[in-house]
Amino acid sequence: MSHPSDRQAPDLAALIARNRPRFRTATEFVEAAMREAILEGVLPAGAPLRQEDLAAAFGVSRMPVREALRQLEARALVEFHPHRGAVVAEISAEDSADIGAIRAALEPAALRLSLLHLTTDDLALATELIAEMDAEADPGRMGELNRRFHMTLYSRAGRPRLLALVEQHLAAADRYLRFQFSALGYHPRSQDEHHALLAACRAGDADAACDIVVRHVIQAGEQLSAFLDGRG
Template structure:
C-alpha cells in the first residue's frame, strides 16, 4: 500500500491523522479502486492501534470513499457512471446558487486569490497538482458566500469524484477547456455579475459531467 508512514503513537487525534492520510491517498489515486484497507498494516505504518484505524475507515465509509465487502473487509470504493451523473446533477443545482450568493460578498483579496489559483492551474505542467488547483479556485470563490453547510456538502461531493476528475483532465483536453471556463467565471465575479457567474458555473459543471462519464465508461 502506498502511504507515507507517520509515528502517531502519542498523538491524541490519531484517528483524524489516519483519516486524512487515507482520504488524500484515495483521492489522489495512490490507493486504487478495489484495494483493501488492511487495518493491521495501516496501524503498523502509523505506529498506532487498530482502534483509530477502524474509526478512520468508518469515517471514510460515511463519505462513500470506502465500502465493506464480505470476506474482504474495507476496500476503496469505485464510482459508476450512474453515481457520477447523480453527483454532477447535484453539483449543478447547488454550486451555481452558492456562487450567485457569493459574488456580492467577494473582496478584492478573494478575487486575487482566485486569480492566482486559475493562473497556477493554467501554468502547471504537473498533472498531480491539477485537482488541488481546480478545487482551490472554486472553493476560494464559494467561501465568500459564508454558506458553510453548503460548502461542506460540496467538499464531500468533490471527494467522491476528485480522483476521476484528475484522470479526466489528463486523458482529455479537459485542462484547456477548464482553464478557459475558469477565466470566464472569474471575470463574471470581477464585474459583479452574479447571474452570469452562476450560469457559467452550471455550464462548467455540465461540461465536466459529460466528459467524466465518457472517461468512466472508457475505463470499464
C-alpha cells in the same frame, strides 16, 4: 527545497510522515491521511483495506484505523462488507454523473450566496490560482488548485454546511478529474471557463456566473462519462 519528486511521489509512507504531527488524536490523523490517499489515487478504487496492514503502515493499532474507516464510510469513500472488510469505493460513469448532478445543484447556490461578499483579495487570489493552473502539469496539484479556485469564489457564502458539502464533492470529483487528466490530458477549454467565471464574478453578475458554473460542471461530467463508458 521541494523537488518535484518529493511531493510528486505520494506513496503512502510519505503521505503518512507528512501528516503525522498535525493531529492530536491518532484517529483524526489516520482519517485525514486516508482521505487524502483515496482522493489522490494513492489508494486506488477497489483496493482492499486490510486493517492490520494499515495499522502497521500508520504505526498505530487497528482501532484508530477502524474508527477512521467508519468515518470514511459515512462519506462514501470506502465501503464495508460485513466480516469481509472494507474496500476503497469504486468509481463509475454512473457515480461520476451522480457527483456531477450534486455539484451542478450545490455550486451555483453557494456562488450566489457568496458572490456579492467577495473581496478584492478573494478575486486576486482566484486570478492567481488560474495563473498557477496554467503553469501546473501535475494532475494532483492541478486538482488542488482547481478546488481552491472554486472554493475561493464560494468562500463568502456564510453557510458552513453547504460549503463543506461543496468541498467534499469537489474533492470527490477530483478522483475522476485526475483519472481523466492522465488519460486525456487537460484541455484548455476548462481554463477559458475559469476566466469567464471570474469575469462574471468581478462584474457581480450572479446569473451569468451560475450559468457558467453549471455548464462547467455538466460539461466536465459528460466528457468523463463518455470516457468511462468507452472503457467499460
